[in-house]
Amino acid sequence: MAEKVLMKGNEALAESAIRAGCRFFFGYPITPQTELAAYMAKRMPKEGGTYLQAESEIAAINMVYGASACGARVMTSSSSPGVSLKSEGVSYMAGADLPGLIINVQRGGPGLGSIQPSQSDYWQATKALGHGDFQMIVYAPSTVQEMADCAYNAFDVADKYRMPVMILADGMLGQMMEPVVLPEPKTELPEKPWACTGHKFEREHNIANSLYLTAEELDRLNVERFERYEIVKQNEQLAESVMVEDADIVVVAFGASARIARSAVVSARKEGIKAGLIRPITLWPFPTDAIKETLGTAKVYLSVEMNMGQMVDDVRLTVNGQAPVEFFGRTGGVIPSPAEVLSKIEEINGKVGA
């Protein structure tokens, strides 16, 4: 097995993306994501790749569009306010069926907000990063190792479905160091017969475009795209379930807050409270299968988030009235303590009379 190294989450994302064959990085600095860009600036030239600090986030995402249209493995990264700026370009990528990786190392919002960790871009990432009917596949790693694993796989998934993929991290995961085993560099990358690489009079033009002036044609394309999304929903859901088999209280939490929720669940078990944890690893597609497996045994669900309550909507849609769904959150960059999550579990346990 490869050697374990100590790395920041931001650096692990960058190194792993390079090992996944990413050779183009376009970005613009913003805390708490900047180490990722800095790492790319140092490493990309050594791999024969391109690191470019664009004049703005908007320029960067349009460079991603261009490189992707030419068939390259390409990414950009930013933090919340910068990701908002990229939204138009991501919508264009979705409309042109272009793969690419967008990383959001979230900070508190709205507006310029804070620079501390947050999960308040859940809705943006999973519902509507930009205008129009489209989805991105969204990964929510919760360890530095998972940061590396998600970045490594994201390009394959993006290419397979020709979709933009997002890794939704946060300032805590980006800044912290943990041991990580980095993956082996990929040597075989998929063919992209749709890419605009020059037809040399040997084939039809390939065109990367999101403009369709005929209503029926755009209607057909949207329906086709959503058929593809259904396949993604069937194939790509990922979640980790911990002690849920006999759990009365199922906590649902992702990313950084899942780490805290896990500590709280372990403490609750020591008190004799039957608590468990479902940790979505994909936020879109939302891991409905993992949650549905607990319907009938769970008496109540508790969504723990670093926002005012966003993923709780998807938990409620999945549970569909079959059990109460509670929420606990902190915002603005405050990381909840395991003790306050445990208090909430204890309070709920009193109510359900388990």
Added chain:
Amino acid sequence: MSRELRVVLAGFGGQGVLFAGKVIATAGLIEDRELSWLPSYGPEMRGGTANCSVCLSDEPIGSPLVLDPDVLIAMNQPSFDKFVDAVVPGGLIIADTTLVPTIKERDDVTLCMVDAQQIAEAAGLKGLGNIVMVGKLFEQTGFCERETLDAAIDHCVPPKRAAMIEMNKKALELGMNA
């Protein structure tokens, strides 16, 4: 010796608290344990203070943010004042008295006062007060094997500053004997 260690290291920017935390974390890496290292990166960094949380454990680590440390390593007065009451009863506080002149006594924790920066400077190791403190932490808790500590230094000092390796190891020794 407790197998789990949750430390807050705090001081002025430039005193090397983040590096000291990295040495502790690297000792955990070498011994193949669970660990996390989380720096402060907020506006306080610009205001001159820096801190980091380090956890070593045999179980997966939940929150890497240590709110109630087993050990506080305080390298200046504001950091001591900020974290002194957060340390768990039975915990350990190591204060660098060079810059922590006013000690708030607590009778439920072990308090070690080390004149770390002075000790380092007197030995010609200016700027290695942070590593003196790590040496003291090792002497008090035995958080890793002795040889692991030296290996962690080898690991953390960048190759182009290799001359610093022996100086860091000497600072560790000074801390252990302080």
